[in-house]
Amino acid sequence: MSTHTDMKRLTRLSAILLQLQTRRLINANDLAEKFVVSVRTIYRDIRVLEQIGVPIASFEGKGYSLAEGYKIPPIMFTEQEANALITAQQLINLNKDSSLIDTYKEAVDKVKAVLNYSTKDKVELLSKRVAVSPASMEQPTSNSLATIQNALTSFSVLRIHYKAEGKNESSARLIEPFAFYYSMQQHWTLIAFCRLRNDFRMFRLDRIEAVYSTDLKFATHQLSLQEYLQEKEKNFTSPDKQLS
Structure with a gap:
């Protein structure tokens, strides 16, 4: 095997390790497509990694995952x-x-x-x-994105005070964060299931006056973001008008 081929394989092995570290589960077909090699080559690469002591768990029909608790040393940035x-x-x-x-x-x-x-x-x-x-450069108009991101990924219900356009007072709502949408008007919009309206709604972050964490949890929504956006294109309603 040539030195060039060896280097290509070492580079690929490092990249596969990175994929295993950043994703909970990945299958051989995805890896083969990403690195433009055969699935059989990926099988051989996985065996090499196992031989050098990397604890890779294999799930038949699903893919590979690093064993729970195994940590790879930090990878240097180019x-x-x-x-x-x-x-x-x-x-x-x-x-x-x-x-x-x-x-x-x-x-x-x-x-x-x-x-x-x-x-x-x-x-x-x-x-x-x-x-x-x-x-x-404009002064930021919200500071809740990080908090809402955490709630979205941990399936935690949030309590917010939201002031829609044209309203004199804000309204308190319990919401289940679902997704984020960045509009052409350069506004972050939160798509969330509103428990008051019993439906999905869009909330502009700059109109959320306060956000509070709760101990309540919610189940994963089966709707995908793509499906939601396709439905909104058919019958678009602005975030503020949705709550009027």
Whole structure:
């Protein structure tokens, strides 16, 4: 086997490890398609990883998963990957939710911490050479995105105070976060099941005056985001008018 072939396989093995680390379950067909190899090649790669001590659990007909509790050492970012994150930070700063801006900055700081010294210097230089138009910079109008994201992924009911357009007072509602939608008007909109209306509704984050966590849980909704959006295209109603 040539040195070039060996390097390609080592690169693929590392990439498969990354996929196993970032996804709970992945099947051989998906891996074969991603790396443009045969399924048989993926089988051989998995056996190699098992032989070097990586505890991979196999689920017949479903795929592979890393054994519970197994941790892979941090994977170094390439210079191009770090540059992409630094550039994207300027776009994130245009976002109107301050919690997303703060969380992304913390994530980028952690990325910088694992870079080697030469890459750190290059990333620092790039961060000083990327800017956005001052006319685009506006004060964030919400700070609840991070809290709602956590509730969505943990299936936790939230209590919110929402003030629809044209209303003098806000209304209190119990909601089950379902998905997020970013509109062309540069507003984050939360799609959630409203227990008061007993139906899905859209809530603009900049109109949520307060959000509170609760101990209530809800079951996973069977509706997909794509199905919801297709239905809304047929009969579109603005977030504010939905609650009138």
